[in-house]
Each structure stands twice: as structure tokens, then as C-alpha cells.
Amino acid sequence: MECHATGEAGHWWLNESLKRLQESYRSRFGASLIIIEGEALEVLQKLVKKYKINQVLWNRLYSPETIKRDTIIKKTLQDQGVDVETFNGHLLNEPWEVQNNSGQYFKVFTPYWRKAFEVYQSKKEKLEKLKSINVINHQENLTFNFLPKKNWYQKFSKYWTPGENAAQDQLSQYLKTNIDIYKEARDRPDLDQTSKLSPYLRFGEISPRTIVLNILKSKKLSASVLTYLSEIGWREFSYSLLYYSKNLASFPINMKFQKFPWRKSNKELDLWKKGKTGIPLVDAAMRQIYEKGWMHNRLRMVVGSFLVKNLLLNWTLGERYFQETLLDYDEASNAAGWQWIAGCGADASPYFRVFNPILQSERFDPQAKFILQYLPQLQTLQKPSSIFQPHLQEQAFKSLINQNLYYEPLVDLKDSRNRALEAYQKIK
Numbered sequence: 001m002e003c004h005a006t007g008e009a010g011h012w013w014l015n016e017s018l019k020r021l022q023e024s025y026r027s028r029f030g031a032s033l034i035i036i037e038g039e040a041l042e043v044l045q046k047l048v049k050k051y052k053i054n055q056v057l058w059n060r061l062y063s064p065e066t067i068k069r070d071t072i073i074k075k076t077l078q079d080q081g082v083d084v085e086t087f088n089g090h091l092l093n094e095p096w097e098v099q100n101n102s103g104q105y106f107k108v109f110t111p112y113w114r115k116a117f118e119v120y121q122s123k124k125e126k127l128e129k130l131k132s133i134n135v136i137n138h139q140e141n142l143t144f145n146f147l148p149k150k151n152w153y154q155k156f157s158k159y160w161t162p163g164e165n166a167a168q169d170q171l172s173q174y175l176k177t178n179i180d181i182y183k184e185a186r187d188r189p190d191l192d193q194t195s196k197l198s199p200y201l202r203f204g205e206i207s208p209r210t211i212v213l214n215i216l217k218s219k220k221l222s223a224s225v226l227t228y229l230s231e232i233g234w235r236e237f238s239y240s241l242l243y244y245s246k247n248l249a250s251f252p253i254n255m256k257f258q259k260f261p262w263r264k265s266n267k268e269l270d271l272w273k274k275g276k277t278g279i280p281l282v283d284a285a286m287r288q289i290y291e292k293g294w295m296h297n298r299l300r301m302v303v304g305s306f307l308v309k310n311l312l313l314n315w316t317l318g319e320r321y322f323q324e325t326l327l328d329y330d331e332a333s334n335a336a337g338w339q340w341i342a343g344c345g346a347d348a349s350p351y352f353r354v355f356n357p358i359l360q361s362e363r364f365d366p367q368a369k370f371i372l373q374y375l376p377q378l379q380t381l382q383k384p385s386s387i388f389q390p391h392l393q394e395q396a397f398k399s400l401i402n403q404n405l406y407y408e409p410l411v412d413l414k415d416s417r418n419r420a421l422e423a424y425q426k427i428k
């Protein structure tokens, strides 16, 4: 199991995942799971002493802080005569295995992925099953509780089943069905046909290698399958950026953005978080994240663009909110995703590309099915075109406002877009 930073929602997944891991250790190997909280080096040293351990193994992590910590641990244990081995359990390739012809890391996705897929295929990996492991016979009956403080997590179990078995089932089901229409369907939140493997990947319950090897074994490389593989590629690319950047979640890769004239408004940030911006697609998406601990990729881009461009609020505020509310929060993909949408990342969407939530609704939720799932009160507006822009239906909109069922748009989309473009001129 991977263990980098976990937000509030992620603690629910962590808790459930550890329960299943504990059951699986017990039933497969007769082993107990030991969980100890504390400074990693101190804890490991105590365990090494107590059980006379001569070898310590772990899967590598990739942020500069975790690398720093783990390098110290490795060196200290080795100096004490313990054999230490580390592995890649989280990626197709190690970031340093994928370099351009000048020995530099890639800053543009397409050539990165071309090379990365080639490097991975050249390894000729095969699917293997874990046969057995040696266990310490440790009889403690461990109870633990990592659940979030707020009880909004209770509904997550309606939508998700954490654990390795569920991850395998999800993958097999997906390969039998929706992967073949991925290319056309992936952008449609109303169709909801993406693989939903992200939280499993995040918690190391399935590895990208298991996904890719199963695909290569069972599927023809159709346009849909290649598109799906390239999304796994975006995850890899994000890890490469995490590894080579100083602090991907806080510092823009494009340094000019350090001087960007962001606005400050706790009130607007709060309305965005609560899904009360008066822009239905944005509000429905923000309710999806709160309800399911997950948001469709297209909507992550729409709400991100709205926060950063229409509201002109700093992208790191959105990054932090997603960190707390996403079950699949991943320190590489989340930070890279926010930098991409803010226009300050590597190979990012240009700052002047402002997603128009109305046009996005028309293209990707044409019947307003997704919006109505989260904002059923807008049903009274009837036509999708009115649901996308309730304020244009004066009478019906007034009635919704009077009953406190919906909100005035927080900003005018055109004016706020122009304001964003003017702000961008200041750092260009």
C-alpha cells in the first residue's frame, strides 16, 4: 500500500482498505497487520531491534520530501547492517527511466508518452501472482480507526468498495464493457462510463502495470484502448513532474505565474465549494465531489477553470479542496491537473483557454441529465437550454430564488473571462 499524504475523504478509503488488507493477510498467510504511528525511522529501528530483522523492503515514493526522508532511512538502516531494497510498485516506469535525447525530462506529454510506452514495453513484463511470503507470527488483535472527523463519509460506501479484490473486479468488468467506447464516452459525465479505477490506483490496490498488462493481453489496440492507455500515461507524466519539480502542489512550473494578480475572496471560494455559484454545471459537479468523493475528469476541468479564471482565485485553493474531498486524491495527478487547468504547468492548457460552462453543458451533458441528478430542483425549467442558464427564464428563475432553491450567477461569464485575460496580460 502506498502512503503519501491523504486528505479527509481519503481517510475513509484508507480505513476500509486497511481492514481488507488485514483480512487478506490473515486468510492468505495467517499473518497480522501491524500499524504503528510515529516517525518512520524511529518506528523501523524499534521493529528491527525487537524482531531481529535483517532485511527491510518498500515501494518507492516520488515527492522530494518523501525521497529525502526515505534516503535517510535507507542509509541509517544500512549503516546498522540491515539490507534495504526498494521497488517500483506504483508506476509503469521510474521517472528517471524516461528521458529525451538530451537526457532531460520531458515537459510535453505526447513525446513523453511515446517514449514512456516504448520503455515500458521493452521490459517485457508478465502478469505474475504473489505466491507466499514469510511472516512474523504476531498475534496482536489490532483495531484501528482512520475515519475522517466529519461524518459525511458515510455515504461513500453506497458508491465504492475499496480493496484489492474489488479493484480486480472493476478492471475485469471495465475491460469487458466500456473500454471499447472510451474515446467517445470519456468526456460525458451524463454517460458516466470511465473506469473509476483512480482510488484503487491511489491506494496501491491495483498497479498501473496490472492494468496495462491485462489490456495488452486481452484487447486490440483500437483508438479507444489507445486513448485509455494514454490516460494512464497522464498519470505517469504527472509523477515525472512531481519527481522533477520542487513542490508541484504549491509552485507554478511556469515561474511567471508567481506574480499573477490573483483575487482574494473567501466568500466566493466558499460558494464554489458548496456548489452555489448559480452556474448549474459547476454546482452539480461540486455536489458530485461532496456526494461521491469523486468527480468526472471533464468536470474537474470545468470547475477548475471557473475557479481560476472566472473567479480569478489562486489554483492552489482548488488543489487543497480536492485534496480534502477526493477519494482518489493523488499528490502528483492533482497538482499536475490544477497546474494544467491554471495554465502554469508543463504542457498546460494555455491560460487564455477559458472553459465556458454553458458550452460545456451543451456538448457534454446535452439533455442536462447530469445536472438534474445533482440539482433536481431545476427540473421546473424543463428545456436543457434553460437548465444550463436558469437566470434567462425570468419567471421560473424568480420562483426558484424566492424559494431559496437556486442562486444568482456569481459572475457574468463574459465579463469575468475578459477580466481573466486582462490579468494574464500583466504577467505575459
Ligand SMILES: Cc1cc2nc3c(=O)[nH]c(=O)nc-3n(C[C@H](O)[C@H](O)[C@H](O)COP(=O)(O)OP(=O)(O)OC[C@H]3O[C@@H](n4cnc5c(N)ncnc54)[C@H](O)[C@@H]3O)c2cc1C
Pocket: 186, 194, 195, 196, 197, 198, 199, 201, 202, 231, 232, 233, 234, 235, 236, 238, 295, 296, 297, 298, 300, 301, 304, 322, 326, 328, 329, 330, 331, 333, 334, 335, 337, 338, 341
Ligand atoms: C484539476 C484536476 C485534478 C485532478 N486530480 C486528480 C487526483 O487527485 N487523482 C487522480 O487520480 N486523478 C486526478 N485527476 C485526473 C482525472 O480527472 C482522474 O484520474 C479521473 O477522473 C479518474 O477517474 P477514472 O478512474 O474513471 O478515469 P479513467 O478516465 O477511466 O482513466 C483511467 C486512469 O487514468 C488516469 N488518468 C485519467 N485521466 C488522467 C489525468 N488527466 N491525469 C492523470 N491521470 C489520469 C487515472 O489514474 C485513471 O484512474 C485530476 C484532473 C484534473 C483536471
